[in-house]
Amino acid sequence: MLHSINIKIIQHRKIFYIVSAVIIVAGLANIGIHGGLKMGIDFAGGNLLQVDLLEKEVGIAEVREVLIGTGYGNNVQRIDDPQKNIFILRTLAQERDNDKVIQEIKDALVDKFGASNVVIERVDIVGPRISKYLLRTAYMIGVVAIALILMYTSFRFRFRFGVAAIIALFHDVFVVLSFISFFGKEMDTFVLAAILTIIGYSLNDTIVVFDRARENLKTSKAYEEYELTFNTSINQSFSRTLITSCTTLLALLSLLIFGGNMMRDFAFALIVGVIVGTYSSIFVASALVVDWHRWKPEKLKKV
């Protein structure tokens, strides 16, 4: 079955370079147009109130009116669940007394819709100091993660393979961020967690392919046909890479569909990441190594 596949991947690598480039450029442009990624309250600070209006037939405009009435802006979203009447109200972070803001909004909602119709499902308050702290921590984590991955790849792979793997990782991160931007999702701690997980996962995949390639390149005959050998290596790892991605995606799809409103965005980011991670391991990482070899052939290591 899958083991006898022989697709000319490396031979057609130009196509895949273009696809990746288009997505990333479009993504960056989209992000640029919107003035950066939309930051969730974890990183931008703010107040969030998730309210369930039970059986009341309410349109989002009415709820927005209530919020506007309190003077704290008009940021109201409705949760995408047809059976429920759940709204998310957001405000910017005040310098102080954010919990009073929440109380005022709560009171306004009760005034308008009646206490028995208003169920506060969740409240999030992130003051300005905390959001700065979280943002700083996020950057620190990013730096540490990159450093660790760099150390690991340089010791695990020969230099070129390592660099190619890292470029593939950056590719993955940019594509995921592009999709986050395309779909108007927010950058919050969940997206950060998803990105880190995907980095681990994608590197995982890339290692499998490169391990095969390294094994196959041991003979000098195979080495002469660098391109062909890589292509074969990819095809040989195909079944494993696809099946693993399949099972991971099946599990994640379950999370996306059944996991409830809170996990939906998280699952989305992970799913995009797994797909991109697999794509980059198959179509991008090896292609980079092959092109580098064409540009500057590496010497065959006599072990």
Next chain:
Amino acid sequence: MNKTFRILIVLVVIGIAVWGFYPTFNWYFQYSEEDRELANLTAEELLNYPEDRRLAIKDMKKLRTRIINLGLDLQGGMYMVLEPDYQELERRTGATLTQEELRDAIRRVIEILRNRIDKFGVSEPSITTQGEDRIVVELPGSKDPDRAKNVVMGRGLLEFFLVNEEASASLRRDMFDAEGNLIDASIIPDDSSLYYLWVKNKYDVLERQRAVVLENEVLLDGSSIKRAGVQTDQFGKPEVVFSLSTEGAKQFLRITEANVGRRLAIVLDGKILSMPLIRERIPGGQVRITGDFTMKDAQDQALVLRAGAFPVPLQIAEERTVGPSLGRDSIQAGIKAAIIGSIVVVLFMLIYYKLSGLIADIALGLNMFFLLGALAWLNFTLTLPGIAGMILTIGMAVDANVIIFERIKEEIRNGKTVTASIQSGYQKAFRTILDSNITTLIATFVLSQFGSGPIKGFAVTLSIGIVINMFTAIFVTRLVFDLGVDMFRVKRLSI
């Protein structure tokens, strides 16, 4: 390693997992919701129960320290980060705090918080510090987050009312039933309410003593109190002293001026603790309460007054509150997604790898069971992202087996015997599996340092799941294969 030894290892690990997980199973499935609530009782409230019940409840409390807890996002509850309100502090006292003073103040705030929350009766409340000047308060399972917040912030906790002497004097024993509750509430005038005076009994626990009618108007509340303590007068008699903030002092002057000769009730959390007489107008916000009390009484009273006030004004820097309905929904959704995800993955493996797929599925089942056992041993707090981590583990766990099986298939295609294929399959795959798991572990390790509860839960479940996976996917499945080949003399692999 011979097969018997390996079987023994697997059985021992299963045993450890069962032993670790049993308390959790016991707690969630063998006790009813009401029973579990009982474990929240404070030491005070426990005294209302007979001795044998008390022991049973104490056992339950002990059990609770050995289970997998539910995070705030799964059982509902409140997470708050408090930090000093430097602006307000400067406004009130015009001064800033030194490092030493700050540290001291934080320590005292924590003490006060502990006292308040203890009385509130929440399951496993937690108060910790974060950095130099932040206090983290977690109140899981809080059914009334508004009240919880008020208790924590000390609002409405300590209040001062005037005693309605006429109404109080008219109370007679026959107006109350056997339990001491008022039979007919209409005898209380509209502008007043009924309260009870509470006194510490010989067990040092507060007990209801008698009913008093107080006027409804809240004259002062605890947030105006700056300091409270005990001193002795010239005769050595103890007296309670407290000082008020500038605002509070002004108010107090007005109150005392207008009400000399009346009694002022000091009410803590709805219980009257003392009713000193207002002898004169008090201008400076320095108040002395004198009476026939012992040093201990005085100290208790001062404690109460202090409990009403933080040494520094605090504000809420961060809050995450989840209502019980959302918590219930989340946990249901999480479990549903986990079960469906497992079924789909299991079916996939069965269909694609047939009998070997079944072996991989059994390994997956053990993987998740060991994971739960490990989390139970760690007394872990499970959050919704934690469940997501488990689901991701389910999807990724079979990867190791996929690698092995594909290699075995390849070896068979290359003409090797079943035994040889299995052996070289596992051998060649081992290095790759180790490597690929390490990269994910690096990522989750970094994540787990992020510190923020929910994400940390995700990182921990995923990393433990992967580590355990290396055991189940390699050791356990290999054992099954070897057993199958040796015991059942399998000639062709169903793979």
